[in-house]
Amino acid sequence: MLRTDISLPWSTLGTERLLSVFRFGEGQRKAYIQASLHADELPGMRTAWELKKRLGQLEAAGALKGVIELVPVANPIGLGQLLQGAHQGRFEFGSGKNFNRDFFELSEPVAELLQGRLGEDGHANTLLIRQAMLDVLAALPPASSQLQGLQRLLLSHACTADVVLDLHCDADAALHMYALPQQWPQWRSLAGHLGVKVGLLAEDSGGSSFDEACSLSWLRLQRLFPQAQIPLACLATTVELGGQADTERDQAVAHAEGILAFLAEQGLIDGQWPAADGCCEAVPFEGTELLYAPHPGVVSFLRRAGEWVEVGDPLFEVIDPLSDQVSTVCAGTAGVLFAIERLRYAQPGFWLAKIAGSQPLRRGRLLSD
Known part of the structure; x- marks a missing residue:
């Protein structure tokens, strides 16, 4: 060496x-x-x-x-x-x-x-x-x-x-x-x-x-x-x-x-x-769906990283304890839920889950910073 x-x-x-x-x-x-x-x-x-x-x-x-x-x-x-x-x-x-x-x-x-x-x-x-x-x-x-x-x-x-x-x-x-x-x-x-x-x-x-x-x-x-x-x-x-x-x-x-x-x-x-x-399966990177919270709040995940999900499957809840607003975010594509965020407080502009699907959804720059 x-x-x-x-x-x-x-x-x-x-x-x-x-x-x-x-x-x-x-x-x-x-x-x-x-x-x-x-x-x-x-x-x-x-x-x-x-x-x-x-x-x-x-x-x-x-x-x-x-x-x-x-x-x-x-x-x-x-x-x-x-x-x-x-x-x-x-x-x-x-x-x-x-x-x-x-x-x-x-x-x-x-x-x-x-x-x-x-x-x-x-x-x-x-x-x-x-x-x-x-x-x-x-x-x-x-x-x-x-x-x-x-x-x-x-x-x-x-x-x-x-x-x-x-x-x-x-x-x-x-x-x-x-x-x-x-x-x-x-x-x-x-x-x-x-x-x-x-x-x-x-x-x-x-x-x-x-x-x-x-x-x-x-x-x-x-x-x-x-x-x-x-x-x-x-x-x-x-x-x-x-x-x-x-x-x-x-x-x-x-x-x-x-x-x-x-x-x-x-x-x-x-x-x-x-x-x-x-x-494993390989899919186009363009088929990756990034999911975001619709409002601030505490996040509760309903699925684990590595699971296969179908369109409409609930992935996580966002709970606003002040207004009692609760939103459930669901998969928009079928594929592998390959990553979820560590933080459990939803902030604007930050992804909370990523799904690798086979159908192209995005164009241009695919990497998130």
Whole structure:
């Protein structure tokens, strides 16, 4: 194992923050795994620690057939953001920006570098593109903030990987994952290993999240160079490992073992591993229904995350104890109730439940901040 600690730019006077990258194995193929980019989403960090231990064992046994880079703490900035004892790891305090939005878009500057250089050899094109991605990132002006510097560092490690896993969680949720529709056949096995309830598929969900900054560039390059052989060489996903409270040891161990079994199927780990147990349904991300309260009040949920719901099924009640107004909010689409809010007081503009349905309901930017 090789540990690299990288200083983030633009630290406050008298302080320093580090990004720690753990590198296991060697070889041409590479997987990159990071956890808790939203720093208050800790199930991924707990799973990453189990992965760190197991990867050390596998490396010592000579079982690694490629490189696996692990970043257990992908957001040292947000990890220290507490407000009166409450962790605030989704948005950067100084700018108000979401840590998982606005990653640098690589396809256009990479295309400029590679005009006239791509041909019919897909492997050679992959090597050229990856080097161009690194060159583009290295040539950028100095980062103007710690957040920008952090995002560039993460992307520079992930853009040369064959497989990228970004480990997140939702508020109170069943396991679910986000991916390009073109890559879902390859992700079905990981979904089975982890017990994912639903896959949410979109080519571009808006906001330039980390996983799409890694995978979508290849799809765009395919379309910019239709005569060249360009594979979708970066298989990237965001995996939501349940809810924020799901940090139990048994869960983390199971998630780590499922990820390792998938990496073995990808040719990165040797040995005998259990086969995936079935697979969930995948639906268009456009089919996600976000449900809101019609007025303020105390919220009582009537269904649990992970349940299948039909149109008209009651999901939660909103109770105003001053006026005695009680409203029941029902499902507007059939699908998996994959996430519910942790807070139990309804506020305007904040979603309280999410359903993954098969019928498109939304257009444009699909990610909620």
